[in-house]
Amino acid sequence: MTSKREWSLGEFEIGKPLGRGKFGRVYLAREVKSKFIVALKLIYKAQIEKYQLHHQLRREMEIQTSLRHPNILRLYGWFHDNDRVFLILEYAHGGELYKKLKKQGYLTENQAATYIASLAQALAYCHEKHVIHRDIKPENLLLDHEGRLKIADFGWSVQSRSKRHTMCGTLDYLAPEMVEHKAHDYAVDNWTLGVLCYEFLYGVPPFEAESQSDTFRRIMKVDLNFPPVPQVSSEAKDLICQLLVRDPSKRLSLQKIMDHPWIIENANPKGICS
Ligand code: AMP
Numbered sequence: 001m002t003s004k005r006e007w008s009l010g011e012f013e014i015g016k017p018l019g020r021g022k023f024g025r026v027y028l029a030r031e032v033k034s035k036f037i038v039a040l041k042l043i044y045k046a047q048i049e050k051y052q053l054h055h056q057l058r059r060e061m062e063i064q065t066s067l068r069h070p071n072i073l074r075l076y077g078w079f080h081d082n083d084r085v086f087l088i089l090e091y092a093h094g095g096e097l098y099k100k101l102k103k104q105g106y107l108t109e110n111q112a113a114t115y116i117a118s119l120a121q122a123l124a125y126c127h128e129k130h131v132i133h134r135d136i137k138p139e140n141l142l143l144d145h146e147g148r149l150k151i152a153d154f155g156w157s158v159q160s161r162s163k164r165h166t167m168c169g170t171l172d173y174l175a176p177e178m179v180e181h182k183a184h185d186y187a188v189d190n191w192t193l194g195v196l197c198y199e200f201l202y203g204v205p206p207f208e209a210e211s212q213s214d215t216f217r218r219i220m221k222v223d224l225n226f227p228p229v230p231q232v233s234s235e236a237k238d239l240i241c242q243l244l245v246r247d248p249s250k251r252l253s254l255q256k257i258m259d260h261p262w263i264i265e266n267a268n269p270k271g272i273c274s
Contacts, residue, residue, distance in 0.1 A: 007079040007088060012040060018095075023047040024084065028091065038076065041087040048085065061087070063131060071122035071271065073142060073150040092150050094143025101138055105203050109236060112200035113266030114273045115141070116193060116239075117258060118149040121271075123189050124254040132185065136192045137173050138199065146272045171215055172205035176246050179216050187248035193257065194243025198224075201232045206244065222246050235262035 015028035024042035031038065048054055064075040074090040094100075097115070101107060107115070119136065126132070140153030175191035177184045198206040206225075207218040217223070224244055226237055239260050242252040257263060 005077065007077055007086075009079070009081060009086065012038075014040065026089075029088075037091050039089040039091045041089055043085045043087070045080070045083055045085060057085070067126070067129070067131070069122050069125045071118045071149050071151060072125070073152040089152075090144075090150065092142035092152065093145035094147055096139060097141040097143055097149065098138035100143070101200065101203065106231070107200040109201070109231070109233060109262075109266045110268065111273050112197060112236070113263050114268045114271060115149050115200060116197050117263050117267035118271045119151070119193055119196070120254045120257040120263075122149075122151050123193070124258075127186050127189070127254065132189060135173075136189065136196065138196070147274055148271050171212060171219075172199075172207055174219065175248070176219055176222070177248055179219050185248065187251050190243055190251040190254065190257070191245075191248070194240050194251075197236070197243065198240050201236055202227060202229065206240075220246075233262065235260075235265070238262065 011032055012029040013032060015030065018026040018028055018039055020026070021041070021043075024044050024047070026039050026041045029038050029040040030036065043057070048057060061075060061078055064072075065077070068074070073092060076088040076090070078085060078087050080086065119141075123136075135153045136151065137153075140151065142150045142152045144150055171179070173192050173195050175184065175188040178188055195205055195207075207215050207223065209215045209218055222244055224241070226232070239252070239257070239262050242260075243257070245251045252260070
């Protein structure tokens, strides 16, 4: 599959629906000639126009097409007809990590460490390419057939942000500097890794509250509590505490996350877990 070639709908057999986003649907599909399996995402042009997303979508699609990393969902190419834009995406057979988290309640330390290490590696790659703020959260993380994590939120961050608002109205993943509308940099992603690590291990994000303003307040105070559950080790808490730091320059770097004893001890180096 290559993005250079011009594709059209006739070249794909459409299979079962995989899910539904705000602007369209996602289907399992197979390229007729090569039999290559993909996920085909439809976005209605009327929606793109209504929300004036044209430039953003195009820019983000170009970014995602250029990224090649085992933990970043590939965008192989795109095409359009009169009413719709079609994105040809890598198929993530394992579905949403969010569903796995909800089903299990919380993840094991092996699972959580493997996903955090995979995210740190993918983000280090993005940061090298000067790509930041990926809107990382469990709903935007997919799993492939081997259980490898794939970041899937490139290109429609506005869509996924609005999805978040309508879904549960929380802003749980925002770093303090973003809540305050201050200038922010790569370190916002490191904060988000701390939030995610907590949510993976405890099943709920750390600053969850009844209202948005309470969540804001808790984020600003870094009001962090660790419920007394037996499955979370002190090394895991140490990593979380080193990421959920108010001053962005004092947060643990991505390299130091990968070298943290809890990650070394628990993460599968191949990024695979069941
Ligand atoms: P989205 O519009 O990106 O929010 O996608 C809607 C739903 O479709 C997601 O929540 C996933 O369950 C599913 N989905 C999206 N992309 C893929 C993919 N590449 N592989 C498998 N399922 C996907």
